[in-house]
Amino acid sequence: MSGGVTWTVYDVDKLTQKEVYGVVLCDLAKIHPEIVGLSADLAQSTKIGALGEKYPDRFFNVGIAEQNLFGVAAGMAKVGLIPFVSTFSAFASMRACEFLRTDICYQNLNCKIIATHGGTSFGPAGTTHHSTEDLSIVRAFANLTVIVPADAIETAKSVRACMEVKGPVYIRIGRGFEPRCYESEDYDFKIGKAVELSVGTDVTVIACGTPVQHAVQAAKILQQEDGLSVRVLNMHTIKPIDEAAILRAVQDTRRIVTFEDHNVIGGLGTAVADVIAASGKGCAFKKVGLPDEYAIVGYPEDIQNHYKIDTEGIVETVREIMGRDFERDEDWEDEV
Amino acid sequence: MAITEQEIGELKARAKKIRKDIVDVTGWAGGAHIGVALSMTDIMTILYFKYLSLDPKRPDWDDRDRFVLSKGHGGVGYAVVLANRGYFDPELLKEFNHSGSAFGMHLDGNKVLGVDASTGSLGHGLPMAVGMALGARVRKKAFRVYCLLGDGECNEGSIWEAAMAARHYNLNNLIGFIDRNHLMIDGLTEQIMRLEPFADKWTAFGWKVKTINGHDYAELAEAIDFAQTYREGPVMIIAETIKGKGVDFMENKVAWHYGGLSADLIETAKQSIERSSP
Ligand SMILES: Cc1ncc(C[n+]2csc(CCOP(=O)(O)OP(=O)(O)O)c2C)c(N)n1
Numbered sequence: 001m002s003g004g005v006t007w008t009v010y011d012v013d014k015l016t017q018k019e020v021y022g023v024v025l026c027d028l029a030k031i032h033p034e035i036v037g038l039s040a041d042l043a044q045s046t047k048i049g050a051l052g053e054k055y056p057d058r059f060f061n062v063g064i065a066e067q068n069l070f071g072v073a074a075g076m077a078k079v080g081l082i083p084f085v086s087t088f089s090a091f092a093s094m095r096a097c098e099f100l101r102t103d104i105c106y107q108n109l110n111c112k113i114i115a116t117h118g119g120t121s122f123g124p125a126g127t128t129h130h131s132t133e134d135l136s137i138v139r140a141f142a143n144l145t146v147i148v149p150a151d152a153i154e155t156a157k158s159v160r161a162c163m164e165v166k167g168p169v170y171i172r173i174g175r176g177f178e179p180r181c182y183e184s185e186d187y188d189f190k191i192g193k194a195v196e197l198s199v200g201t202d203v204t205v206i207a208c209g210t211p212v213q214h215a216v217q218a219a220k221i222l223q224q225e226d227g228l229s230v231r232v233l234n235m236h237t238i239k240p241i242d243e244a245a246i247l248r249a250v251q252d253t254r255r256i257v258t259f260e261d262h263n264v265i266g267g268l269g270t271a272v273a274d275v276i277a278a279s280g281k282g283c284a285f286k287k288v289g290l291p292d293e294y295a296i297v298g299y300p301e302d303i304q305n306h307y308k309i310d311t312e313g314i315v316e317t318v319r320e321i322m323g324r325d326f327e328r329d330e331d332w333e334d335e336v
Numbered sequence: 337m338a339i340t341e342q343e344i345g346e347l348k349a350r351a352k353k354i355r356k357d358i359v360d361v362t363g364w365a366g367g368a369h370i371g372v373a374l375s376m377t378d379i380m381t382i383l384y385f386k387y388l389s390l391d392p393k394r395p396d397w398d399d400r401d402r403f404v405l406s407k408g409h410g411g412v413g414y415a416v417v418l419a420n421r422g423y424f425d426p427e428l429l430k431e432f433n434h435s436g437s438a439f440g441m442h443l444d445g446n447k448v449l450g451v452d453a454s455t456g457s458l459g460h461g462l463p464m465a466v467g468m469a470l471g472a473r474v475r476k477k478a479f480r481v482y483c484l485l486g487d488g489e490c491n492e493g494s495i496w497e498a499a500m501a502a503r504h505y506n507l508n509n510l511i512g513f514i515d516r517n518h519l520m521i522d523g524l525t526e527q528i529m530r531l532e533p534f535a536d537k538w539t540a541f542g543w544k545v546k547t548i549n550g551h552d553y554a555e556l557a558e559a560i561d562f563a564q565t566y567r568e569g570p571v572m573i574i575a576e577t578i579k580g581k582g583v584d585f586m587e588n589k590v591a592w593h594y595g596g597l598s599a600d601l602i603e604t605a606k607q608s609i610e611r612s613s614p
Contacts, residue, residue, distance in 0.1 A: 039522075040491075041491070041521050041528060041529075043522045044521065061528050062491075062529065063520075065492055065529070091457070124365075124433040124440055125440055125456070126440025126442045126456060127440070127444065127456075128408065128455070128457045129441075129456060296436055297436070297437055297438075297440035298434065298435030298436055298437070302435035306435075
């Protein structure tokens with residue numbers, strides 16, 4: 001818990017991921033006078049505007065100018081402030097890419113980026129507003145912590161926890177219509193530590209963001225219909241990734257599938273694959289996300305269904321990987 | 337290509353139809369950038385029904401004029417204009433924004449016939465238009481390039497990088513429009529990020545600037561006629577407009593940047609358009 005904030009996300013049914021973020025941020029701002037907020041004509045869309053309403057002198061709307069947005073935030077961080085910067089994740093990661101990398105990450109500044117409308121959550125808007133490359137891009141930036149909360153409750157926890165990181169943090173959330181995954185705030189959230197949402201020994205499903213709650217549903221179905229024991233890991237922190245949890249999953253289940261609302265190139269799946277490959281252990285593995293193409297236009301739930309990152313798709317992929325063969329190496333002494 | 341009173345009458349009637357179609361598509365879509373589209377309707381109508389040299393039967397015709405919607409979130413208006421111009425069956429717009437549709441809020445040039453550039457991320461259109469105008473010169477083509485920008489969009493640095501290049505290369509085959517409705521998403525342009533003195537900025541970047549009423553066909557025609565014959569460099573037509581133009585309850589309301597319409601509101605909106613001028 002940062003700085004004694006005791007606020008909890010009641011009413012979360014009515015609060016979207018974005019709204020929760022605005023509320024928590026105002027709460028943090030009360031006890032951290034060095035917090036300032038910035039946006040680029042998306043104060044309302046991203047809900048960082050809530051900070052501006054409460055603390056007009058600490059909020060800056062720089063107009064539709066994302067490069068300037070990140071440069072200005074870097075300058076503010078340089079002189080001792082803690083800027084929270086919000087825009088759509090497509091623009092945070094791509095339009096302002098080099099400003100984020102060179103001004104903020106390279107200089108290791110204490111800046112928090114809340115990237116909204118992540119993945120295909122703004123589905124009908126089309127490719128310009130889909131953000132299916134951002135994790136791949138920002139994961140490559142040294143010094144940057146990358147978090148993808150599963151729902152509104154986890155967003156609240158992430159926003160508080162990011163204050164404990166002395167350096168840049170990228171938190172990627174949705175458009176605000178995401179279903180909820182957690183019942184309450186009563187669970188252990190630590191940056192860099194996966195949350196085990198379902199205990200299992202036959203296969204491990206690793207997910208981040210919206211697919212997490214689908215994975216939980218899928219695990220129940222697979223238990224009931226196939227008698228499968230499915231471990232579900234909510235890998236909310238993409239970087240630094242929880243290597244130990246992945247290695248345990250390799251050892252215990254020998255089958256891993258990843259699901260993300262993101263291109264399969266360079267995101268969660270790739271991060272997990274890196275750890276598996278380096279372990280040298282045999283493991284049936286598949287990463288599911290958007291293939292190497294621009295996503296179809298549509299409502300997020302339809303897009304997720306199309307690319308098999310919803311409950312149905314997860315059930316289908318897990319069944320498929322259960323039938324796959326691979327070579328085993330039973331010697332774990334040196335790895336875990 | 338002076339404009340006649342009769343032409344003006346026809347264009348106004350067309351614009352009314354287009355505005356009503358925009359209302360319909362917004363209804364079918366369950367929400368769209370309606371205020372944005374109504375703001376630019378008259379500019380789009382005069383371009384697509386009087387000035388642009390094109391052939392809807394040959395969308396790939398090499399010598400056609402090019403049009404770039406730099407404010408790509410006007411996609412719903414753009415799609416309706418293209419449908420009315422005969423590029424595709426207007427019925428297809430019943431799928432606007434729907435899952436699996438070719439039509440997202442921001443039009444994809446690889447999926448929608450007649451779209452010369454896929455836009456939606458602000459600040460990209462003018463640079464591409466500069467490239468097209470330069471390309472025409474290299475290929476010794478006579479086509480012109482028209483580009484429509486949002487005023488808030490001009491916050492983007494890339495617009496000014498392109499503005500500099502357009503003048504540097506003296507692109508007299510490039511004609512810009514700014515849909516100067518004074519609104520962006522979070523509020524008034526002058527409150528969020530001041531643009532004024534706006535015309536002076538373009539002038540300082542070397543553009544010839546004409547400021548007109550963007551809903552007045554005679555003024556639009558005069559400005560375009562001027563721009564087509566101006567030889568010294570690029571021309572920017574700053575078109576003073578009203579966001580939501582034609583639907584009284586949407587006019588100048590930032591809340592109607594994007595919105596959905598109930599069946600009742602669709603009727604009210606159409607009645608308002610019927611009563612409105614132009
Ligand atoms: C690079 C980029 N940043 C932000 C957005 C989100 N956005 C869409 S429309 C808009 C406001 C546009 O205002 P303006 O250019 O004045 O056009 P208007 O809607 O008033 O016609 C914003 C910020 C975007 N599409 N692209």
